[in-house]
Amino acid sequence: MPNAEKIKKVEELNGIFLKAKSAVLANYQGIEAVELTQLRSHMRGRAIDFRVIKNTLAKQAVKNTPFELLDGDFTGPVSLVLSFEDALAPAKALAEYAKSGATKNPKVICGVVEGKKVSPEEVKALADLPSKEVLISQLLSTMNGPTTNFVGALSGLLRKLVGTLDAIKEKKASE
Numbered sequence: 001m002p003n004a005e006k007i008k009k010v011e012e013l014n015g016i017f018l019k020a021k022s023a024v025l026a027n028y029q030g031i032e033a034v035e036l037t038q039l040r041s042h043m044r045g046r047a048i049d050f051r052v053i054k055n056t057l058a059k060q061a062v063k064n065t066p067f068e069l070l071d072g073d074f075t076g077p078v079s080l081v082l083s084f085e086d087a088l089a090p091a092k093a094l095a096e097y098a099k100s101g102a103t104k105n106p107k108v109i110c111g112v113v114e115g116k117k118v119s120p121e122e123v124k125a126l127a128d129l130p131s132k133e134v135l136i137s138q139l140l141s142t143m144n145g146p147t148t149n150f151v152g153a154l155s156g157l158l159r160k161l162v163g164t165l166d167a168i169k170e171k172k173a174s175e
Contacts, residue, residue: 019084023136025111058074088129094127095127
């Protein structure tokens with residue numbers, strides 16, 4: 001029988017799911033309380049919401065949200081890593097935490113990135129992607145390369161033309 005507190009919690013979670021850009025479900029079983037506190041702090045420092053949630057409440061909360069795809073994955077001890085700004089941030093933050101030297105890391109179950117369900121392998125691949133700013137700069141440098149080469153080739157031709165005209169001028173002056 002649902003009570004007012006559970007209904008309020010489901011409504012709160014539903015609002016969070018509606019605002020989030022991406023989420024990763026991870027099994028936190030076996031992580032000591034001290035390390036779990038460190039993990040929460042790590043996530044908070046990156047503007048990521050880390051929550052340990054009750055599966056029954058989460059199943060109710062994801063209804064009519066882009067995260068409804070996760071409905072069947074809320075089994076066992078599950079934590080939810082959410083981002084409201086950068087869709088890749090949860091995957092990157094979990095990967096960074098794993099590299100930090102913690103004795104036990106959360107095991108990724110699955111995730112949802114911009115409405116698409118992703119496997120643990122895809123979450124790892126997303127974590128390995130460069131940041132948005134780096135990708136944009138790489139794209140711009142790639143687009144800038146041919147024009148730079150074209151300008152260099154034209155200036156080389158102009159230098160040759162000027163050199164040839166100078167040589168003709170000097171030859172006519174010496175005659």
